[in-house]
Amino acid sequence: MADLACPSCGTDVALSLDVTCVTVCPSCLKVLERSDVGLVDRGALAPLKETRSRLRVGLRGRYEYKFFTVCGRVQVTESGGNLWDEWYAAFDGGQWGWLAEDGGRIWLSMAVEHPGYVPKFSQVRAGDVLTFEGRSYTVSEVDTGQVVAAEGEIPFHFTPEERLPFADLSGSEGGFGTIDYTFDPPRVYLGRELPVDAFKLERDIDLRVEGEPPTKPAPPDAVCPGCQNKIALRTPGETVRAVCPHCDMLCDVDGRVLKTVRKVVTESKAGPPRWVPLGATGTLRGEKFSVVAWRLRSVVKEGVRYPWQEALLHGEKGYRYLDCADGHFTLGRSIAAGEVSPDNAFVRYQGKKFERFSMGDAVTEAIVGEWPWRVDPFGRNPVAEFVAPPQLLARELGEGEIDWTLTEHIDAEEVTAAFPTGRLPPPNGVGAAEPYKHSHIFRIWRWAVLALVVGFAFRCSTASDKVVLDQVVTLDALPPNGNGGYTLTNRLEKKPAETFPPAEVGQPLVVTTDAFELAGGKNVLIEASAEVNNAWIFAAGQLLNEETGDLQPFSVEVSYYHGVDGGESWSEGGQSAGTRVSSMPGGPTRVQLEIERDPALTRPLEFTLLIREDNPNPVYLFLTLIFISVLPLFAWILKSSFERARWENSDYPKYTDE
Amino acid sequence: MMKNLSFFSKFSLAVTLLLVGGTLYLWFDGKELFTEDREKAEATSPDHTPGSVGHSRRIYGFGYIGYHGGK
Numbered sequence: 001m002a003d004l005a006c007p008s009c010g011t012d013v014a015l016s017l018d019v020t021c022v023t024v025c026p027s028c029l030k031v032l033e034r035s036d037v038g039l040v041d042r043g044a045l046a047p048l049k050e051t052r053s054r055l056r057v058g059l060r061g062r063y064e065y066k067f068f069t070v071c072g073r074v075q076v077t078e079s080g081g082n083l084w085d086e087w088y089a090a091f092d093g094g095q096w097g098w099l100a101e102d103g104g105r106i107w108l109s110m111a112v113e114h115p116g117y118v119p120k121f122s123q124v125r126a127g128d129v130l131t132f133e134g135r136s137y138t139v140s141e142v143d144t145g146q147v148v149a150a151e152g153e154i155p156f157h158f159t160p161e162e163r164l165p166f167a168d169l170s171g172s173e174g175g176f177g178t179i180d181y182t183f184d185p186p187r188v189y190l191g192r193e194l195p196v197d198a199f200k201l202e203r204d205i206d207l208r209v210e211g212e213p214p215t216k217p218a219p220p221d222a223v224c225p226g227c228q229n230k231i232a233l234r235t236p237g238e239t240v241r242a243v244c245p246h247c248d249m250l251c252d253v254d255g256r257v258l259k260t261v262r263k264v265v266t267e268s269k270a271g272p273p274r275w276v277p278l279g280a281t282g283t284l285r286g287e288k289f290s291v292v293a294w295r296l297r298s299v300v301k302e303g304v305r306y307p308w309q310e311a312l313l314h315g316e317k318g319y320r321y322l323d324c325a326d327g328h329f330t331l332g333r334s335i336a337a338g339e340v341s342p343d344n345a346f347v348r349y350q351g352k353k354f355e356r357f358s359m360g361d362a363v364t365e366a367i368v369g370e371w372p373w374r375v376d377p378f379g380r381n382p383v384a385e386f387v388a389p390p391q392l393l394a395r396e397l398g399e400g401e402i403d404w405t406l407t408e409h410i411d412a413e414e415v416t417a418a419f420p421t422g423r424l425p426p427p428n429g430v431g432a433a434e435p436y437k438h439s440h441i442f443r444i445w446r447w448a449v450l451a452l453v454v455g456f457a458f459r460c461s462t463a464s465d466k467v468v469l470d471q472v473v474t475l476d477a478l479p480p481n482g483n484g485g486y487t488l489t490n491r492l493e494k495k496p497a498e499t500f501p502p503a504e505v506g507q508p509l510v511v512t513t514d515a516f517e518l519a520g521g522k523n524v525l526i527e528a529s530a531e532v533n534n535a536w537i538f539a540a541g542q543l544l545n546e547e548t549g550d551l552q553p554f555s556v557e558v559s560y561y562h563g564v565d566g567g568e569s570w571s572e573g574g575q576s577a578g579t580r581v582s583s584m585p586g587g588p589t590r591v592q593l594e595i596e597r598d599p600a601l602t603r604p605l606e607f608t609l610l611i612r613e614d615n616p617n618p619v620y621l622f623l624t625l626i627f628i629s630v631l632p633l634f635a636w637i638l639k640s641s642f643e644r645a646r647w648e649n650s651d652y653p654k655y656t657d658e
Numbered sequence: 659m660m661k662n663l664s665f666f667s668k669f670s671l672a673v674t675l676l677l678v679g680g681t682l683y684l685w686f687d688g689k690e691l692f693t694e695d696r697e698k699a700e701a702t703s704p705d706h707t708p709g710s711v712g713h714s715r716r717i718y719g720f721g722y723i724g725y726h727g728g729k
Contacts, residue, residue: 440667448674452681459685523688549699582696583688616685624681631670 006032007041017071017090020153024072031150031160043160048075048149050237053101055087057152063108063194067092070099072152076145076164079399081240081252081374083148088155096155100176100191107176109191118188121181124167126402127337132188137169137177140337142400158182170338224249225260234279234292235314239370245278250367250377264377268296268307268365275324275422276311278369282418284331284410289313289320291419293369295377299360301651306360312369319372321405322415326649327424328431329415330392332407340393340404345652347386347393349406354386354393357432358651362396385432389646392433409433430646438635445632452624459616467492469516469591469611475509476502478602483509490514513591513609515546520586522614528556529576529608535559535598536573537607547587554581558607580617 003012006025013023013032023032023039029047032039059070068089077083087099089108097110115132121142128139145164158164162182169177169190177190221230222242226249233239239253241261248266251258267273274294281290293312298305308325321332341348346355364377376398386393390409395402409431412424470491476484483502486509489495493514503509518524530537536559543552556579562571595607647654663671683689 437664438666438670440663441670444667444671444674448678451678455678455682455685521688523690544699551697551699553694553697579693580690581693582690614688617690620681620684620691624677628674628677631666631673635666635670 004039006030007039008032008044013039015153017069017153017155018094019090019096019155020071021157022150022154024150024152024154026151029149031158033157045147045160046149048151049083051075051083051085053085053087055085055099055101055106061089061194066095068097070152071096072154073150074147074154074158075149077148078141078143078145081254082372088152090153090155098189099194106194107174107191108194109177109189112188112190115188118179118186121165121167121186124179126397126400127342129342130169132169132177132190135171135175136338137171137175138337138340138342138402139167140170140402141168142166143168156182170336172338172341174336175338176336222253222258224251225258226251226263231258233370234290235370235372238314238372240373241375242370243368245368252374253370262378265366266368270305270307270365272296272307272309272425273423274366274368275309275424276322276419277421280419280421282420284313284320284322284414284418287315287317287320289315289418291322291369293367293371293375295367295369295375296365297362298365299358299362299383301360307365312371321407322410323407324425326429326431327412327427328434329410329412330407330431330433331410332392332394332405335404335406337402337404340395349393352388352391354388354391356652357385357387357392358649359384360651387432387646389433390435407433409435429649430642432646432649434646436639436642438638441632441635445628448628449625452621452628456616456618456621463616464519464522464614466519466613467610468518468589468613469513469609471513471591471609473511473593473595473607473609475595475597475605475607477604478597478599481505483507484604486511488513492516508594508596511593511595513593515588515590516611518545518584518586518589518613521583523583523617524552524581525578525612525615526554526556526581526591527576527578527610527612528558529610530558530605531575532558532560532598532601532605534561534563535601537595537597537601537605539593539595539607539609541591541593543581543584543589543591545585545587545589548585550585552581552584554579580615 003014005011006013006028008030009025009028011025011027013025015023015034021034023034024030024045025032029045031042031045033042055070057070057072061068061070068091071088071090073085073087075083075085088096089099090096095110097108100107100109112132119128119130124139124142126139126142130137130139143166145166147158147160147162147164165181167179167181169179171177174193175191177188180187180189221232223229224231224244224247226244227247229244229246231242231244233242233253241250242253243250243264243266248263250261250264252261276291276294278291278294281288283289290313291311292314295310296307297310298307308323311322313320313322323330323332335349339349346353348354360383361380362383363380367375367377382397384395392407394405394407412427415422416424472489472491474487474489476486478484482505485500485502487497487499489497495514524543528539536557538555538557540555542554556577558575558577559573560571560575561573562569591609591611593609597605644655684691
């Protein structure tokens, strides 16, 4: 460590790091450049401005077993007026990186030694996709910043108010980076998120659990330079531009100092009127919000104006956008450009496909309230929408900037409950992100189909399907005007065949089979087969439980016809048939059959009766599938009509009337 | 979740549960639809030996079936 005196005020200035190029005198705020002859005064900076950062110079951290110290910071303003902190981390081994904060998370960026192709500053555009270290990054912003304040030791050379051309990169899974064009060739820095315990060292600081830093008391009311009336800012310290509620003057806000920009329109004659008053508070999706700004925007296509309203909500977790188009509401938040993968007709976000819906140049017709960015109500910004109901991705191209917003449909009832003072416009048609309200039916149907198939598979795997009787009834040749006798053969028990005489003339032929044991509680499948050709045989029968006397009637017909008609062969029926009956009580059971046969079938004939117990019926699978599909089919027809109405409002209609 | 369902969805859910539940019941309880009603044989002691003719009361009832099928 070296202590040197500030050449301007004489204050001792510590130089603790080898990588330090510039240090800032804490007394006179002079930029002091390190040189062979000591410190060289490069000019004075403005005092640091209050930001909500929880980092500070001197903080020790750790990343992948390497320790670092937060050694300094630079405050930079972009051309839009936004100010941000760049914190520098010096590693104990001599490396350095810089730290960025966003939404309570902290990223560490390090220089890429061999970045490969880097476009020139004049060539790079917002929305370009570049590849570094094998990963794709979307250029989210191209701008030139300006150093306005700094503290501590900085590992690169700069002078006060030096302009810093840069391109911000946004990658998937939270990846980000920056191309710094102050160097030649430009340097590429790629970032990675620091783990939650990165700062949990000797100071025992966990940035995630410390909570929000204390905010300074709100500054006194600002005074509109246009009408000299006081403006009570709702979000002091965050507002970059505000519209004076007294004289409709749009003003740049710098602390409590306002500079006029231009008068704006606060209510469009063409409407619709603002649905919610500024300052209205409410809770949406569990988060408390207040309405801090509103604007009416529109696009014009083929002479038709399509307006929509944007209400800017300020909540504990930042800003949200509550948009209203044709009475349909969406609640949205900004997302990193790198999280969206563009394609021709669609984009993907977190694996979800969003179809392109509309495109146009948006203009602002009316604007009120306070804006945390340098809102431009006079420009014309290309906007595009991609839908995957109930979500919608909106892309807006600004000057050197691409912004993506992820919004989600929100029911008007929910908005009314949150903002009861609002006068909601009535909904018209189908909203771009409005979900089909009966879509749960399809999910229910899918689960039901799964339950049926799994249930049937399980039932089949556990079914015994036991053959309890395999009886052959050999019918004698049919004599004229009478019945023949028959022989019973039990193929299951391999008993000797028994022969029985014919029934009396005029009486039906009734056959009683051998007894067999039913377990009970399971269904019974009765299968009959006979070698019939262009003939039929029919058996009306009953299962008879000999202990309980339960009788279960059934009938089964075996008929098989075939031939050639007009040169084409045909067939109908078969030489076997079956039927199922409900479970019988367990116990010894017989089958009694009355057999009739085709009068032409006079030859001896074998009629086989096979009885199985516990054979699940697949017919119910198909019948139930058909029945449970009726309502989903109806819902699907309604959905088609719903989607048709949605896409009628699209620039890329999916349905065309031929 | 039920709160988010439309009436149509709730109705569909109820019908689907009924049908799927009913089907599972049929499978697991060994029930069959479209079969004739079960009856009780009278308490007399029928002759159930194989080949017996006309000794069961129910057998006498066969006449009503009156099958005249075939081609």
